[in-house]
Amino acid sequence: MGSNSIVAISHSDNLSGSPTDLNEKSLNSVAKLTKKAIDKSCNFINLVKDKTVLLKPNLVRSTPPNIFATTDLRVIYSVAKMALDAGASKVIIGDKPGWKKSARSVFGELGVDKIANLLGVETCFFDEDQLLELDLPASKVFNKIFVPKTVMDSDVLINLPKVKTHIHTIVSLGIKNLHGIVMDNQRLINHRNDLAYKLVDILRVKKPSLTVSDCIWPMEGQGPLNGRNIKNFNVVVAGTDVVAVDAVTCLIMGIDPSEVDTIRIASAEGLGYGDPKKISIVGTKLTRVKRHFKRPCISAAGVYSNVLSMEAGVCQGCLSCVRHSLDRLAFEQKMQRVGQITVCSGKHSFEKPELLPAKNEVWLVGDCASETSSKSLIGKVHRVPGCPPHIYELYNSLHKEHFDS
Ligand code: SF4
Missing domain, CATH: 3.40.50.11440 (LarA, N-terminal domain)
Structure with missing residues (x-):
């Protein structure tokens, strides 16, 4: 130029x-x-x-x-x-x-x-x-x-x-x-x-x-x-x-x-x-x-008390889906109503699935999480496919499971 x-x-x-x-x-x-x-x-x-x-x-x-x-x-x-x-x-x-x-x-x-x-x-x-x-x-x-x-x-x-x-x-x-x-x-x-x-x-x-x-x-x-x-x-x-x-x-x-x-x-x-x-x-x-705009945070780890977000070798596409979806649930004041959940994104070894809380529903977000998932995962397992899934795909699936019936 x-x-x-x-x-x-x-x-x-x-x-x-x-x-x-x-x-x-x-x-x-x-x-x-x-x-x-x-x-x-x-x-x-x-x-x-x-x-x-x-x-x-x-x-x-x-x-x-x-x-x-x-x-x-x-x-x-x-x-x-x-x-x-x-x-x-x-x-x-x-x-x-x-x-x-x-x-x-x-x-x-x-x-x-x-x-x-x-x-x-x-x-x-x-x-x-x-x-x-x-x-x-x-x-x-x-x-x-x-x-x-x-x-x-x-x-x-x-x-x-x-x-x-x-x-x-x-x-x-x-x-x-x-x-x-x-x-x-x-x-x-x-x-x-x-x-x-x-x-x-x-x-x-x-x-x-x-x-x-x-x-x-x-x-x-x-x-x-x-x-x-x-x-x-x-x-x-x-x-x-x-x-x-x-x-x-x-x-x-x-x-x-x-x-x-x-x-x-x-x-x-x-x-x-x-x-x-x-x-x-x-x-x-x-x-x-000029002023300080509050920065966004893409990780969902440690954000919501009822959600264990396991983010392993995950890229921003899946992280974005998880965080967007959970933030929307929270915005609609539905977060606590989904109960205790574990959300896995990225590539997990799942070598010790017993470490995941047994009472939690497990949500595998993205193709990487699904492909690397173990049959021995504890609890109910749900899959949200895509590479990446759309930002509200986890929200839509959680909604369907907990609120649409
Ligand atoms: S499924 Fe796709 S978007 Fe998600 S972590 Fe794997 S490569 Fe990244």
Whole structure:
């Protein structure tokens, strides 16, 4: 890459409303904040005028009303309106939510359709779009990738991640948000320790022209789905280099960008600047908004008093499934009702199964645990297959066993 990247931070002490308030005052105050960051980071009119602009927010799934895990609708509104005002020939909002979630239903549940109708812009359900099969010659984990035609046909891709901590990838920011251009058939593969390489491969498919990160009510702790929102943090971060935007956002979160695999790998491969020394930060001073975001913890060992989590040579895919699932049970206040359980993930020798508590139900999570399990395991044994299983697969199985009958 040539000269340094520019990343803009904008902050407001007083922002009107919450992410669900779509009244005029609330929309306008977020629009002002978002515009400030975008205008400081690039020449927006040059970028979008007469172009087909695709907005890619994080619409992973609808969540309980008190958890905001997706991009603030007001940020989507703001960027879409700015693009229309700047003369974009077409503006489209598109995404494919999480595994087995249909875009049509999630767009409706989250109210994205409402925003699109308000502005008269289009929506694209990536899972209903024509898919193009592309070769990825420089990739590390994919030979081929299937990508919605609308993504490849757009002149300008604007990436709108929600700022969150993430128990698998430390953070969920701009690079991670692009996982949403991959369909279910490629979502769970390479979702282990190699996930960062997979995400950088996806970044190679189509680099966003602009990334606008929603850090208005970001999430800390057990993100991306079970963390805690920091209310009224009121920050937007923008820049044309997604790697640099992610790096600066990490600094805001009190995280060294070099700890984040996607930033390190993308930077090393010349896809952007992850080194803060090579980034010019403009707008609100970093010191003004920087704070310590509570870190996520991926291990479930010792977390819940009724759960013995045996994690042996396990990679992040299975760990993520176990922790996500248990955190969700705890969030729904069902944890104690599953009784005493032992959850084994990874490759166990099971040489001394008698050491496992005899009264516990045993749950073998992931193909490694199943393949290495011993016939002499004590207690009732359940299997959750997959490499890795989906993050909520253990939750679904426990639910079925204990609550659905
Ligand atoms: S099954 Fe084994 S290899 Fe696959 S994600 Fe789990 S621990 Fe990793």
